[in-house]
Amino acid sequence: MTILDGKKISNDIKDEITEVVAQMKANGEKTPHLAAVIVGEDGASLTYVGSKVRACARVGFESTLVQLPETITQQQLLAKIDELNNDPEIDGFIVQLPLPKHIDTQKVLLAVDPKKDVDGFHPENFGKLALDMETFIPATPYGIMELLRRYDINTSGKHTVVIGRSHIVGRPISILMSRKGQPGDSTVTLTHSRTNDLASFTKNADIVISALGVPNFLTADMVKQGAVIIDVGITRVPDNAVTKGYVITGDVDYQAVSEKASFITPVPGGVGPMTIAMLLQNTLLARQRSVH
Numbered sequence: 477m478t479i480l481d482g483k484k485i486s487n488d489i490k491d492e493i494t495e496v497v498a499q500m501k502a503n504g505e506k507t508p509h510l511a512a513v514i515v516g517e518d519g520a521s522l523t524y525v526g527s528k529v530r531a532c533a534r535v536g537f538e539s540t541l542v543q544l545p546e547t548i549t550q551q552q553l554l555a556k557i558d559e560l561n562n563d564p565e566i567d568g569f570i571v572q573l574p575l576p577k578h579i580d581t582q583k584v585l586l587a588v589d590p591k592k593d594v595d596g597f598h599p600e601n602f603g604k605l606a607l608d609m610e611t612f613i614p615a616t617p618y619g620i621m622e623l624l625r626r627y628d629i630n631t632s633g634k635h636t637v638v639i640g641r642s643h644i645v646g647r648p649i650s651i652l653m654s655r656k657g658q659p660g661d662s663t664v665t666l667t668h669s670r671t672n673d674l675a676s677f678t679k680n681a682d683i684v685i686s687a688l689g690v691p692n693f694l695t696a697d698m699v700k701q702g703a704v705i706i707d708v709g710i711t712r713v714p715d716n717a718v719t720k721g722y723v724i725t726g727d728v729d730y731q732a733v734s735e736k737a738s739f740i741t742p743v744p745g746g747v748g749p750m751t752i753a754m755l756l757q758n759t760l761l762a763r764q765r766s767v768h
């Protein structure tokens with residue numbers, strides 16, 4: 477069994493980006509600049525956005541954190557997005573999800589200039605992804621593809637079972653794994669909360685990608701010997717034995733499943749750090765594309 481070390485691979489990618497940025501600076505070119513918009517005080521979201529901003533400094537990017545109160549109106553948020561769309565200093569930006577209930581997420585995502593949409597959530601970019609056109613691939617699925625690629629895991633003709641149909645992970649990774657190429661060329665089954673006898677699918681899977689958000693959902697009896705297991709779950713489970721008061725728990729019963737798996741991602745240290753590295757990669761792409 478091989479552990480897919482997302483922490484190490486994400487550091488490799490960050491080192492590669494750092495070199496490119498150093499070269500840009502040496503050439504007197506503009507430095508990539510990412511902005512992150514966060515609305516409200518959700519603890520997990522604040523942590524994720526903080527990590528994204530810190531990662532920018534690590535590779536030599538500029539970054540701007542736009543923190544807005546929970547009470548902001550939709551109109552005020554759309555005005556802020558318009559400002560970022562038109563700011564030549566900002567190469568790419570993200571709006572951290574979820575947004576408060578009184579804000580229409582679809583309207584917000586539609587307002588982002590597709591050229592600056594480094595999350596790849598705008599319908600124009602999502603459509604391009606489905607049609608194999610140049611786009612921004614959403615960071616989490618992009619990170620999974622990059623892990624599979626860098627560990628040289630053969631996905632061609634394999635049966636990939638995705639658990640979860642979210643717009644951020646399940647839906648896009650199901651499209652990417654079925655596309656032509658390596659990684660890709662998989663036969664994909666997309667399962668979700670309404671799937672009958674979900675285990676009957678996972679038991680026959682060569683690759684399982686779980687993006688459900690239910691701790692320890694995938695148990696050893698649900699996977700076949702030698703399967704590749706990608707765990708996208710990052711649920712905070714209360715635990716008074718640790719100072720933070722919670723532990724980050726994946727969708728996979730790691731101890732038992734790792735005994736059957738050929739490759740497996742740990743939580744934390746698997747897909748999570750890859751997401752941040754690929755957001756940086758997309759920001760670099762946004763900068764490079766705006767020059768050409």
Ligand code: GUN
Binds near residue numbers: 571572573595616644
């Ligand atoms: N919330 C959970 N994952 C993501 C992500 O990748 N991007 C944004 N903007 N919000 C998220």
